[in-house]
Amino acid sequence: MRFHKEGWPSLFAVLAFSALLIVLVRWAAPEFVLLHWLAYLVSGFLTLVIVQFFRHPVRTLTAGEGLIIAPADGKVVVIEETTEPEYFKDKRVQVSIFMSPINVHVNRYPIGGQVTYFKYHPGKFLAAWEPKSSTDNERTTVVIKGKNGVEVLFRQVAGALARRLVWYCKEGDTANQSGEMGFIKFGSRVDLYFPLGTQLDVKIGQTVKGGVTVIGKI
Numbered sequence: 001m002r003f004h005k006e007g008w009p010s011l012f013a014v015l016a017f018s019a020l021l022i023v024l025v026r027w028a029a030p031e032f033v034l035l036h037w038l039a040y041l042v043s044g045f046l047t048l049v050i051v052q053f054f055r056h057p058v059r060t061l062t063a064g065e066g067l068i069i070a071p072a073d074g075k076v077v078v079i080e081e082t083t084e085p086e087y088f089k090d091k092r093v094q095v096s097i098f099m100s101p102i103n104v105h106v107n108r109y110p111i112g113g114q115v116t117y118f119k120y121h122p123g124k125f126l127a128a129w130e131p132k133s134s135t136d137n138e139r140t141t142v143v144i145k146g147k148n149g150v151e152v153l154f155r156q157v158a159g160a161l162a163r164r165l166v167w168y169c170k171e172g173d174t175a176n177q178s179g180e181m182g183f184i185k186f187g188s189r190v191d192l193y194f195p196l197g198t199q200l201d202v203k204i205g206q207t208v209k210g211g212v213t214v215i216g217k218i
Contacts, residue, residue, distance in 0.1 A: 004106065006166055006183045007054025014050050018043030053185075056106060061178040061211040063112070065147070068198070068215040069178050070208040071110045071154055072190045074099040079204055084193045087117055087143055087153055092193040095200065095215060097208060099188050107167075107184060108211045109144060110192060111152050111218075112177035115169050117143035140167050140182070144175045150218050153193040156184055178211040194218065 003011075025039040062069050078096035083089070099105060121139045138158040145151045156165050167182035169175070184190075192215065200216040202208060208215070 002056040002058065003051065004054045004056040004183065006185070007050060010054065010185075011047070011050050014043075014046045018046060053101060053105065055104060057104060059209070059211055061108075062214060063177045066217050067177075068110050068152065068192070068194065068218065069108070070097065070202075070210050070213040070215050071108050071181065071192065072097050072099055072106070072184075072208075072210045073103040074189070074208065076202050076204055076206045076208060077189070078191075079200065079202070081196065084153060086119075086141055088151075088193065091196055092153070093196060093198050093200070095192045095194070095202065097190050097192075099184065099190070104210065105184050105188070106180060106210060107156060107182040107190060108178050109175040109181050110154055110177070110215065111144055111146050111175070113144045113146040113175050115142060115171055115173045115175055116145045116151065117141065118167075118169060118171050120165075120167075138165060140165055142167070142169060142181065146218070148218070150195060152218075153191075154181070155191040155193075156182060157189045157191060158184065 021043060022039045025035055029035050074097040076095060077098045078094055080094055081091060082094045084092045119141050121141070140156045142154045143151050144154065156167065158165055164185045165182065166184070169181055194216065195218065198216050198218055201214050
């Protein structure tokens, strides 16, 4: 198990806060041992939360021509035919994955190819399971064109707790299937849009693993 690089600022902040809390408690109430232990417990809990959230497990990643791999850990909450309004502007198959605060929050490329479109959208912070979060929340839109010419759209969507999206790509970059595309901090969702007729290998309510679970085949 590794610790993700995006977590170091948060970990340093928690450790600094914990040290300050313990020093202040011991200075203000040197005789109240119970209060000292409470400060230790709070500090330990906060540190464990950060370490758990930013964990970066070592995985055997899945890749294959024509395969669509889960871009994130979480639960499949949407499978439907809908209109994608930003890039394709036509009917697509949408699959959405909800990422809870206890999931691994690394985001990965669902297919390999070239990044043909990227755009960041500032926005609201509605709960990630709200349907309007896909169009109203802070989000990024990434389109990847595979070797077969088929384009897949992948969208990071911030949630009520997720107040920072991180991405490592720009237009023209090469996308390595299951490679790291970015990170979302503290609860969120990802949306995928495929051509109509795409074979799906997941169902509503299924738990998927980023870089491992096969979402479908083109």
